[in-house]
Amino acid sequence: MFASFMINTWTAGTIVAVVAGVVGFFVVIRGSSFMAHAVPHGAFAGAAGAILIGADPLVGLGVFAAAGALTISVLSRRARTDVITALTLVVMLALGALFLSRSSQYSGEVFALLFGQVLGVSTDEIAPMLVLGVVCLTAVAVCYRPLLLSSVLPDMARARRVDPQILGIVFALIVACATTTSVPVVGALLMFALLVGPPAAARLLVKRAPLAILVSLLLTLATVWSSIALAYLSDWPVGFFVTAVGAALYLASRVTAGILRRRQAPAHDR
């Protein structure tokens, strides 16, 4: 499985894992799993639309990802976030299905966008991934403290002159960027699973944010690498393994964290 034609797969998988591990950490502490589902899955509609008009699917994907992310983050000031996310997602998916039905070209490509084709990555797909991935991670690094504060304690953030609503929009765009980095290669399902499962596990195990991000990254890498290996060996879809390993990791962490915390039994002065 380490043959030369697999190198692209390992590289792409690694890039995706690093981005997802870092961005996913914030997705999880913000309780934004729905958005982490909606943006990748909605973005596939953009790819379908792009294919329909003969444009570059990556561009269509990026535009829809950004549009979806912006709609969700801007409109959720005025209405419940989860309602807005649901309705935005439905609009995007409906558009996607509309594009698919109108497109004479079969949607094997689009199917790949949903479920992933990481085992067939070509070399020229790596470069854009790397660039977008770096952009993503840089954005997170730059906004790290305000993002962390506004995610956990939005009111206290205001006192520090940090506007949680603006950070919300910035973060949504970061998710859109992460989506555009990964979905063309690994598919929407994979991206969603990676943004939620391993980071959720990490935050249970580690109580300090920087370390938790590192552990999240490592767990996501472990998930992706093992999934690639298993998919290679069994021929089953890699998307299945990613979700299964991610879920297993989360459950294992829940159990481990539960045991550890019961052992610690810290002093309470209630």
Added chain:
Amino acid sequence: MTGSVDPLAAFFASPTVHAALIVGGFVSVVAGIVGVFVVVRGQSFAGHALADLGAVGGSGAFLIGIDQVAGFVGAGIIAALLMEIVGIRRIQGRDIATGIVFALGLGLTALFLYWDTTTGSTGNAAISVLFGSLFVIDQSVVPVIVVLSIIALLLIGAVYRWLLMDSLDPDLAAARGVPVRLTGIVFLIALALAVELSSLSIGAILSTALLIGPAATALQFTRRFGPALVASAGLALASTWIGCLISFESYYWAGRSDNWPVSFCIVALIFIAYVTTRIARGLSRRRLAAAPVEA
């Protein structure tokens, strides 16, 4: 209008339409009612996840060779229970539980689709599973759907007061002795039923619109549960029936191949209702703010 056929009469005479109106009627009322609770409890993600997961069950059922309805409903209930087991009553926790179960379900879909080499063009199968149509409902399935809809409503009715208290203020409800865990589970199962039924009828994607749209619209007008439930159910029902009518009639003025799919019509109406109410509310709020306060 073509020929001597009266389109409206044809609509009411067609047995396909009868089935669609019955199924659509029950499914939409249930969705409208359950949807209000979903919106208030902030469980739109779970609602959407269950819809898609029902589709997983549908494709799995096809593989094993069991009934589609059983597949959808079975998958929905299993998923709901899994979410409850994995999830906790915490902010991040519930969100993550939904996400992980959802992802797992979708991963299984990938696996099923991989195993199911007999289905030719998966894209089209995906579309029909995701979109469905009220007009192609098998007559034999109608009674099952009606019965399951009634069961869903009965479940809600059984825990109604508890559900009300738990949805408005879980901590207060727990303090008052409401069995919140049980209420949550019963609700999640009722949600799974409601969602799978609408997923079967109008497709997984759009069933989310039927669940969330009318409820969100109704809650623009009123904060009280009673009126909201009635309004939401009414809106859902109206959207569904009128959507059926429009779609059917579009055979006549748009031609057979270009007719407007029923699912699209329904969702379009739901959307129009929601967006119009939001804009109207936004305008009236600005007017109120500008007006001087009466002493």
Added chain:
Amino acid sequence: MIAARDIRVVLDGRTVLDGVDLSVGAGEFVGLIGVNGAGKTTLLRVLLRALRPTSGSVVESTRRRVGYLPQKVALDPDTPLRAWDVVALGIDGGRLGVPVRGRRFRERVDRILDAVGATPFADQRIGELSGGQQQRVLLAHALVGEPRLLLLDEPLANLDPASAHDVVALLDRLRRDTGVAIVMTAHDVNLLLPVMDRIVYLAHGRAATGTPDEVVRDDVLSRLYGRAIHVVRASGRVLVLAGDDPADGIHHVDSLPPGAGVR
């Protein structure tokens, strides 16, 4: 230092605040008193700029560092942030870039945690702490940035009387030493009587402002509440009692004695 003029806030059709003024200068201690639902939190959030009033304005002489302590926060127990980390973000939470925190930074955080008595649990997850513990940590977060204005929402609510007394004393000492302005809400006026310069008494969206002696009086409060109120003073404590008129609805306050400055 900061002045809110003629603040009106309408939320969900309900007029929460109806023409309220509040101003506070350096080193002043303003108590914001009223029952639950009177609009204290709302007014505080207007001052924080977290809430835009329906009408009225907030004017700050210059942009100052603000410290805010909310009434309650919703924190998931699994949140990967220790109490120490939360306080650290009180210093640099608004700064961009990757954090580099030296020894002096860390000592500053340790010192403030010690001052509020949070050192025993500084290393635990913030979400796992009890309500009282969390409040101490959040107070440390608010104080560590050396704010010029402190907005505190019911900081004494979870505390026993002795601890409440300690916190009030701490805050009073703080403003005497550093000149920080403090606006604090409470529903019992007694806790703040020893330290308040001015009181803003909120009821039914209207306010009575002035010194405690000017405001905590039968006539002023009766006008404010629209029913008979009796203020009883006994052994240094104040009791605000509702009279025995059957109160049937809200009556608006009309003109009031000039000394109390009611709007």
